[in-house]
Amino acid sequence: MSDLERRIRRLEDRAALDDLNVRYFLACDNDDYAGIGDIFSPDACFAASGVQTASGRDAIVEFIRTSRGHMGLTVHTPHYALLTFTDEDRAEGLVGAHLELALGGQSLFGAVRYQDQYHRTAEGWRIASRDMRTIHIAPWSEVGQSLLSDAPVRWPGTAPMPSDYSRLR
Numbered sequence: 001m002s003d004l005e006r007r008i009r010r011l012e013d014r015a016a017l018d019d020l021n022v023r024y025f026l027a028c029d030n031d032d033y034a035g036i037g038d039i040f041s042p043d044a045c046f047a048a049s050g051v052q053t054a055s056g057r058d059a060i061v062e063f064i065r066t067s068r069g070h071m072g073l074t075v076h077t078p079h080y081a082l083l084t085f086t087d088e089d090r091a092e093g094l095v096g097a098h099l100e101l102a103l104g105g106q107s108l109f110g111a112v113r114y115q116d117q118y119h120r121t122a123e124g125w126r127i128a129s130r131d132m133r134t135i136h137i138a139p140w141s142e143v144g145q146s147l148l149s150d151a152p153v154r155w156p157g158t159a160p161m162p163s164d165y166s167r168l169r
Contacts, residue, residue: 010085016125017118018081021095024127025076031068037061040127041119047131049164072102089120099137104156110137113165133164 001009020039027035037057040046046054046063054063068074082094093116101108117129136143136152146152151160 013085013091013120013125014083017083017091017093020118020125020127021078021081021093021114025078025097028064028068028076029074031065033061033065036064038123040130041121044127045129047129049133050131070103074099074101091118091125092116093118106139106156108137108156109140109143110153111135112137135163135165 023035024039026032027039037060040057040060042057043055044057044060045052046060054060076097076099078095078097080096083091084093085091093114095114095116097112097114099108099110099112112135113133115131115133116127118125119128120126134153136147138146138152138154139156142154146154146160149160150162150166152163153161155161
């Protein structure tokens with residue numbers, strides 16, 4: 001492969017990974033569980049705040065289906081994907097997004113970062129590992145105050161918690 005072909009392939013890979021992440025957000029918002037399954041590799045793992053919640057494509061789909069069963073309308077809005085290729089068929093990513101969702105009888109607003117590992121498979125790029133890290137989330141009525149606190153993560157039914165990305169003061 002020539003240098004030009006390699007560079008073009010890398011650009012195509014970046015576009016494919018960007019599309020993969022958008023497909024994930026849309027599949028979640030649309031309760032498209034077959035689509036969610038197609039995004040992950042068969043042996044993928046999913047975590048939240050560093051704690052593994054599911055291992056394997058089917059378990060990830062079931063975890064997301066169960067989680068979404070408690071939610072109403074959601075809007076996932078990706079903002080960026082910082083991608084680093086570790087070889088021709090593997091990459092790491094940091095994907096930033098905002099979330100709007102109905103949960104626990106409340107409308108919530110928040111920001112997350114997904115720490116990802118991607119693998120190229122025979123079917124194309126797939127997520128091999130995804131760890132959702134919460135920057136902040138709170139009911140809309142609390143967002144202004146939650147961002148000023150040391151505990152900006154306010155999921156309904158839980159005590160306020162620190163951010164996975166707490167600032168040093």
